[in-house]
Amino acid sequence: xxxxxxxxxxxxxxxxxxxxxxFGIAGPALKRDRWMAAVLPAVSGxxxxxxxxxxxxxxxxxxxxxxxxxxxxxxxxxxPLFYRVAALWGAHAGSLILxxxxxxFWSIAAAIGTARLPKPFASRVLGVLGVISFGFLLYTLxxxxxxxxxxxxxxxxxxxxxxxxxxxxxxxxxVLYTGYVGLAVAFAFAGAAxxxxxxxxxxxxxxxxxxxxxWAFLSCGIALGSWWxxxxxxxxxxxxxxxxxxxxxxxxxxxxALIHSLAVTEKRGLFKSWTLLLAVLxxxxxxxxxxxxxxxxxxxxxxxxxxxxxGEFILTFLIIMIGSxxxxxxxxxxxxxxxxxxELTARESFLLFNNILLxxxxxxxxxxxxxxxxxxxxxxxxxxxGPPYFNPTFLLSxxxxxxxxxxxxxSRWKRGRLGNRSRILILTLIASAVIGCxxxxxxxxxxxxxxxxxxxxxxxxxxxxxxxxxxRLRRHITIPRAVLGMTLAHxxxxxxxxxxxxxxxxxxQRDVALAQGGITRLGAYQFQFEGVKPIxxxxxxxxxxxxxxxxxxxxxxxxxxEKREYFVQHIGTTHSAIYMYRVSNILxxxxxxxxxxxxxxxxxxxxxxxxxxxxxxxxxxxxxLAISDRRYRIAQAREPAIEPVGAVTRSGAG
Amino acid sequence: MSRFVNRFTVPxxxxxxxxxxxxxxxxxxxxxxxxxxxxxxxxxxxxxLPSLTDPGRKVTSAQYRGxxxxxxxxxxxxxxxxxxxxxxxxxxxxxxxxxxGLDWKDDPKDARSYLKQAGDPYQSIAVDQDGAxxxxxxxxxxxxxxxxxxxxxxxxxxxxxITERAWAQDILPRLPLTSTPDAASSS
Numbered sequence: 150x151x152x153x154x155x156x157x158x159x160x161x162x163x164x165x166x167x168x169x170x171x172f173g174i175a176g177p178a179l180k181r182d183r184w185m186a187a188v189l190p191a192v193s194g195x196x197x198x199x200x201x202x203x204x205x206x207x208x209x210x211x212x213x214x215x216x217x218x219x220x221x222x223x224x225x226x227x228x229p230l231f232y233r234v235a236a237l238w239g240a241h242a243g244s245l246i247l248x249x250x251x252x253x254f255w256s257i258a259a260a261i262g263t264a265r266l267p268k269p270f271a272s273r274v275l276g277v278l279g280v281i282s283f284g285f286l287l288y289t290l291x292x293x294x295x296x297x298x299x300x301x302x303x304x305x306x307x308x309x310x311x312x313x314x315x316x317x318x319x320x321x322x323x324v325l326y327t328g329y330v331g332l333a334v335a336f337a338f339a340g341a342a343x344x345x346x347x348x349x350x351x352x353x354x355x356x357x358x359x360x361x362x363x364w365a366f367l368s369c370g371i372a373l374g375s376w377w378x379x380x381x382x383x384x385x386x387x388x389x390x391x392x393x394x395x396x397x398x399x400x401x402x403x404x405x406a407l408i409h410s411l412a413v414t415e416k417r418g419l420f421k422s423w424t425l426l427l428a429v430l431x432x433x434x435x436x437x438x439x440x441x442x443x444x445x446x447x448x449x450x451x452x453x454x455x456x457x458x459x460g461e462f463i464l465t466f467l468i469i470m471i472g473s474x475x476x477x478x479x480x481x482x483x484x485x486x487x488x489x490x491x492e493l494t495a496r497e498s499f500l501l502f503n504n505i506l507l508x509x510x511x512x513x514x515x516x517x518x519x520x521x522x523x524x525x526x527x528x529x530x531x532x533x534x535g536p537p538y539f540n541p542t543f544l545l546s547x548x549x550x551x552x553x554x555x556x557x558x559x560s561r562w563k564r565g566r567l568g569n570r571s572r573i574l575i576l577t578l579i580a581s582a583v584i585g586c587x588x589x590x591x592x593x594x595x596x597x598x599x600x601x602x603x604x605x606x607x608x609x610x611x612x613x614x615x616x617x618x619x620x621r622l623r624r625h626i627t628i629p630r631a632v633l634g635m636t637l638a639h640x641x642x643x644x645x646x647x648x649x650x651x652x653x654x655x656x657x658q659r660d661v662a663l664a665q666g667g668i669t670r671l672g673a674y675q676f677q678f679e680g681v682k683p684i685x686x687x688x689x690x691x692x693x694x695x696x697x698x699x700x701x702x703x704x705x706x707x708x709x710x711e712k713r714e715y716f717v718q719h720i721g722t723t724h725s726a727i728y729m730y731r732v733s734n735i736l737x738x739x740x741x742x743x744x745x746x747x748x749x750x751x752x753x754x755x756x757x758x759x760x761x762x763x764x765x766x767x768x769x770x771x772x773x774l775a776i777s778d779r780r781y782r783i784a785q786a787r788e789p790a791i792e793p794v795g796a797v798t799r800s801g802a803g
Numbered sequence: 804m805s806r807f808v809n810r811f812t813v814p815x816x817x818x819x820x821x822x823x824x825x826x827x828x829x830x831x832x833x834x835x836x837x838x839x840x841x842x843x844x845x846x847x848x849x850x851x852l853p854s855l856t857d858p859g860r861k862v863t864s865a866q867y868r869g870x871x872x873x874x875x876x877x878x879x880x881x882x883x884x885x886x887x888x889x890x891x892x893x894x895x896x897x898x899x900x901x902x903x904g905l906d907w908k909d910d911p912k913d914a915r916s917y918l919k920q921a922g923d924p925y926q927s928i929a930v931d932q933d934g935a936x937x938x939x940x941x942x943x944x945x946x947x948x949x950x951x952x953x954x955x956x957x958x959x960x961x962x963x964x965i966t967e968r969a970w971a972q973d974i975l976p977r978l979p980l981t982s983t984p985d986a987a988s989s990s
Binding site: 389391422426429430437440460461464467468471472475476478479482483519522523535536660662722738740741749750751 | 809811812814815818819821822824825826827828829880882889916917919920921922
């Protein structure tokens with residue numbers, strides 16, 4: 150009964166989203182107030198129905214209802230409750246339900262957030278969101294219905310892939326999807342502006358907090374995924390340039406560019422058509438990513454089993470959504486006029502470079518990701534692209550970006566003078582270079598040419614980000630949260646640059662075969678293998694090794710790497726032991742039983758690797774802090790006073 | 804600039820090209836079992852390649868004439884292969900069918916140290932550093948696994964990791980009860 154209820158609710162949700170799309174777009178176009186008034190009930194109804202539907206699916210998982218095919222294929226009675234719930238997004242159909250739920254959630258948030266904006270605009274935003282919801286609901290019901298029954302039901306389920314039974318991974322999809330789907334709101338704002346044929350500085354101010362929120366979630370989601378890959382795949386890597394990773398990283402790069410170009414559009418009324426394009430592209434890349442992952446055109450560790458029809462459906466959806474958005478763009482964007490000019494070394498220029506470099510970075514990742522798809526039809530043979538392509542090409546656009554950042558944040562709007570800041574900038578650059586080279590050559594041996602440059606740039610970003618806030622503090626001027634948030638995010642980026650440089654340059658690693666009592670060394674670290682003993686979990690058994698780690702002769706940790714064998718799926722997994730000592734991560738992975746009590750082991754010391762993920766969370770926190778700035782709230786509270794259509798652009802309230 | 808060719812229509816044009824690429828991609832998609840390899844039912848490519856474990860020796864298709872074997876394309880850089888690896892080890896333990904590895908576009912040094920660490924499921928491993936051999940097999944990505952019968956005919960191809968289910972439902976049923984050279988005619 151419950152699965153049927155869930156399916157029924159999903160069908161109702163689809164019908165409501167169709168109403169939401171129709172009234173939302175047709176209402177303002179035909180100037181029907183009562184149509185526009187129907188949008189809000191449709192959005193709320195859609196949200197409730199989607200929530201009911203997801204609740205039904207969760208109930209089936211919790212109750213171990215193995216008559217539901219999706220539950221039987223992805224859960225098992227031996228699975229702990231927490232993972233039975235998380236199993237919902239363990240495969241294709243359920244993760245679509247999660248996606249739809251989050252979209253409904255963002256839609257209702259957008260409905261509340263735009264309630265004070267001009268009615269036709271708010272209505273169009275929700276209308277565009279309705280089109281997206283409708284597409285995904287139709288897709289789910291037509292090709293990926295998670296409520297289908299099995300006859301006869303299975304006695305027990307197949308269980309979730311053990312690699313996915315992990316707290317990091319359980320949290321990763323919801324957070325990542327929240328970011329992905331959040332970009333739909335920015336897309337809807339762009340769609341509404343294009344339908345209206347009008348885009349002013351206020352539009353940019355309305356759009357900014359939504360974009361930043363989505364970006365912050367996306368940052369956290371990507372970091373969680375990378376963290377999971379680091380400690381479960383068992384080999385200590387944290388980024389593989391896998392198609393699915395790229396699919397989340399490209400929208401992030403676009404969203405980063407969008408955040409910066411929105412700043413220019415809000416403050417100066419410039420880059421209007423460019424900002425619009427970025428808003429369209431950021432979400433479009435989320436959709437394209439979905440297509441690449443779900444259609445089976447690219448093979449990846451994350452890919453869901455492909456089924457006939459899915460790829461065609463998403464492609465059709467892509468053509469409708471992205472195609473019409475870009476067609477609308479080609480038609481409307483020429484109407485947008487920039488409101489002012491600027492000098493070459495003004496802040497506008499720096500942000501333009503920021504955008505060009507971020508989009509270039511995104512384009513290189515995109516090219517590498519779809520290279521296998523392009524090469525095959527062109528008869529270039531089979532082509533696969535890996536880190537040897539991605540690392541250098543990506544650095545090529547990101548290094549200048551990092552170098553320009555420290556100068557750019559001190560440039561002024563419109564005018565090209567750095568003024569008294571140029572001296573302090575040069576001083577901080579010298580200081581950073583001294584620190585960077587000192588750290589690299591003083592504490593570490595080896596490394597690469599790029600490592601002093603990387604550390605120098607990272608330190609410089611942090612120091613120069615602090616100049617402005619410190620200056621304001623000294624002069625007792627309050628610092629708006631937007632500035633504080635930006636500073637925090639940039640500091641996070643600086644930490645990120647330093648830590649990734651350090652990880653790339655100074656990771657030490659060794660694969661050894663050790664018998665009980667055997668010892669291996671890695672720099673000042675010593676690892677003593679104490680043999681293995683059997684372990685037993687609720688749905689797995691296996692062995693755990695014991696490794697005593699010491700540093701310069703003083704004991705550091707007792708590490709217990711595991712190898713598990715899951716009963717239901719007969720899949721073995723490696724659980725490396727990770728211990729954080731000072732700023733380095735020590736990783737020990739248990740390899741193969743070589744007989745006679747000898748085991749192969751991988752030992753690895755990665756300095757600062759934890760800071761990579763920490764940096765991502767700092768950046769996200771910076772974004773969230775910026776959203777809480779007064780100006781967004783005040784701006785919205787004032788809105789009803791403004792005449793809805795044809796309002797003259799005013800400067801921002803901040 | 805003309806009305807239809809200007810900087811505002813460029814994104815749309817690029818998108819149109821992408822749609823064509825994606826459409827071709829779907830048509831040719833290596834849809835995990837759904838679209839058979841053109842090699843199925845045809846002779847597997849003949850090969851004679853340096854051995855990974857014993858660089859002086861060669862691994863050749865002739866050595867496997869008269870035997871069933873799994874031809875597994877992998878690399879240490881491929882995450883799916885690492886996920887698949889424990890399954891390959893179990894297949895090796897069953898002793899039912901030998902696995903011939905093709906170490907694809909890989910650093911042999913990495914490959915050897917990886918196998919030492921994770922266990923070596925292969926009876927022999929051929930090195931394909933420039934990727935030329937994998938092209939002969941029409942490999943799209945890694946891992947890909949081909950089931951080859953004693954006459955050297957490809958009877959099944961698996962894209963992506965071999966799962967317990969693929970082993971039980973797709974590979975085992977295709978093998979004769981005792982996979983001796985003579986039993987091959989049953990295919």
